[in-house]
Amino acid sequence: MKKFKNSKQSSVKITELMLPSHSNFSGKIHGGYILSLMDQIAFACASKHSETYCVTASVDKVDFLKPIEVGELVTLKASVNHVGKTSMVVGVRVEAENIQTGKVKHCNSSYFTMVAKNNEGQSVIIPGLILENKTAIRRFVRSIIRKEDAKARRDRFKASEFELESHLDILKEYNVKVNL
Template sequence: MTIIRISSNQSRTIQTKLVLPPDTNHMGTIFGGVILSYIDEIAAISAMKHSRNVVVTASIDQVTFLSSAEVGDILTLEAVVTSTGRTSMEVFVKVESENLETSEKTTTTTSFLTMVAKNREGIPTPVPGVIPETDVEKELFRNAEERKKKRLGKR
């Protein structure tokens, strides 16, 4: 059996969103649930690009809200597949906000999700391995097994 591995660059996905009033709470900051929705969407896209299959979210393993974003801020979401199992992919997502008036950029949220590739019949299907490229991706790849053990230990 040949093991296929592909560059993490193939899965890298970047989206930009504008924080609008309907996305915010009474304090003018974005709802956490809106951010979670954005994170789930971009993680799925990243995993689909990597596996070339449809995917489902198996778990949102960790979400860390570091700061908030306000009405008028620009959000940049970046996702990349950091490691793979037989049919699953761990996806790292980083959300950054940018204040248009000051140009200040702040990391607002980081998250790890597990996505599972499925074939046309809805059966989990094998995915290629990943070759990390950047220093951050290499570090995430090195620590992936530890995160997987923690994730499986919670079940």
């Protein structure tokens, strides 16, 4: 195993035609199907980087920006954006192309945290990441900040730390009724 790899060495790209069997009741491609494809490509990318089996530890926020139509070509691109000792953040971008017009639209982006495992299911050390340009550095730092923000959110809303009175005013802006 190499000590360091750049993101190009483990990047993965797949394209698939969207079929009627992939659609939901409104005739658009089902979000769950796209999530499944995203998880598969994140696995492939992480496994390629780590040279071992990987599991999905978490998925960062997923926003469905634009619907995908039956008959469009969907391309998923994955690259390692950040590495720790045994885990990595894989960025996944989803684009759909209208075959007739050639128009490409960005439909979704998300970040998958993947953990490298050995045959016994234990976490294993992975290669580091070579940052070769401004984009690679931006993606790496963005992953650090996203991780810190998530920890701050978790800590702010721990049951033992949560201050009910300081949050009741926020609820006045929402369609809720508080019955304590």
